[in-house]
Amino acid sequence: MCVKFRWECIHIIPLTLWHCITCNKLSEMKSFKLTINEEEIIAASDRIVSVFIGAGNLPQDNYIHIGGMDSDSYNLTWLDRRLEIGDRIKVEVYETNRISSLKERTPSDRNELKVKYYNLKKELEEKGLI
Amino acid sequence: MIGLLIKYNGKVYKVGNSDKGVFISSFIVMHRNEFILEGGVVASFQTIRDGIEFEVEISDINETDISLPISEENNCVEIDPEYLRMLSDRKSEWEWNEKRRTFYEIRSILIKEGILSSDE
Numbered sequence: 001m002c003v004k005f006r007w008e009c010i011h012i013i014p015l016t017l018w019h020c021i022t023c024n025k026l027s028e029m030k031s032f033k034l035t036i037n038e039e040e041i042i043a044a045s046d047r048i049v050s051v052f053i054g055a056g057n058l059p060q061d062n063y064i065h066i067g068g069m070d071s072d073s074y075n076l077t078w079l080d081r082r083l084e085i086g087d088r089i090k091v092e093v094y095e096t097n098r099i100s101s102l103k104e105r106t107p108s109d110r111n112e113l114k115v116k117y118y119n120l121k122k123e124l125e126e127k128g129l130i
Numbered sequence: 131m132i133g134l135l136i137k138y139n140g141k142v143y144k145v146g147n148s149d150k151g152v153f154i155s156s157f158i159v160m161h162r163n164e165f166i167l168e169g170g171v172v173a174s175f176q177t178i179r180d181g182i183e184f185e186v187e188i189s190d191i192n193e194t195d196i197s198l199p200i201s202e203e204n205n206c207v208e209i210d211p212e213y214l215r216m217l218s219d220r221k222s223e224w225e226w227n228e229k230r231r232t233f234y235e236i237r238s239i240l241i242k243e244g245i246l247s248s249d250e
Contacts, residue, residue: 030158030178049158053169053186056132056151062188073239083188085132091156093165093182110245113236117246120233129230 033094034066036079037087041100043078046071051091055083064089070105073113077104133191136172138184138206145170146191154186161228163216171205177212 031044032051043049049068054060062083068076078100083089124130133146134154145152154169158178165182167174176182240246 030160030180032156032158044158045160047160049160051156052153053134053155054151054153055134055188056146057149058151058153062132071235073236085188085190087188089186091184091186093158093178093180095180107243110240110243114240114245117233117236117240120229120236124226124230124233127226129226130233 028095028097031094031096031099032066033092033096034079035088035090035092036064036081041066041078042094042096042098043068043076044096044099045069045076049076053083053089062087069108073108074105075108076102077106078102131191131193133189133196134170135187135189135191136170136184137186138167138172138174139208141206143171143206144189144191144195145172146193146196148193156184164213173206174208174210175213176208176210177216 029044029046031042032049034041034043034051043051043066045068047069050066052065052067053063055062060082062085063081064083065080066078067080070076080103121130131146131148133144134152136143136145136154145154152170154167154172156165156167156169158165160178163177165174165176165178167184172184237246241248
């Protein structure tokens with residue numbers, strides 16, 4: 001079973017394809033297909049995809065964030081945008097091998113990751129699992 | 131007040147809070163096969179499958195129209211039986227294996243990036 005993916009750019013801009021490193025094939029995976037008014041964004045990851053929509057008296061005002069995290073512990077962002085009254089967002093779970101281009105891919109906090117590593121190490125050692 | 135109209139499973143929920151604002155969040159957690167939707171008066175936990183959908187509209191909502199979580203009619207808390215079955219089938223061993231997998235994944239990232247030496 002394919003377990004590891006990477007972002008593989010092809011010429012159908014702005015879409016990218018999931019490409020499996022282990023078997024070198026294009027792989028289908030579950031995604032969020034979002035339709036924001038007329039605009040379509042397909043977001044997928046081998047770990048987590050998330051959608052946050054806020055409205056009202058919030059620091060960010062009315063907003064949408066489409067993001068996630070991949071198995072290299074990088075934060076993914078497809079969209080960060082203010083929303084207006086009347087904006088409609090449809091979210092569907094959808095199987096695809098095409099995803100929209102990322103706006104941003106940045107490493108998560110490596111100090112936090114290191115703390116998590118040592119906490120897991122301690123827990124697993126105590127249990128005799130490593 | 132500006133709030134959210136959430137359309138889910140054929141019903142419309144009006145969510146707003148004039149003091150704090152409101153938000154809805156949804157996740158696909160691939161490695162755990164979990165779909166989660168949470169926001170206002172709507173919560174849904176399911177295994178990931180094609181066809182799950184919801185709609186959200188930014189809307190000017192009259193305070194008196196807000197769906198309050200005081201009756202079954204006004205809120206939706208849904209835990210899919212298949213999701214429950216999956217969780218109950220995941221014994222402690224599955225969770226420990228998942229922790230071990232995460233541990234080795236993080237270890238590999240930290241070593242690859244030169245943050246950790248291979249003997250740590």
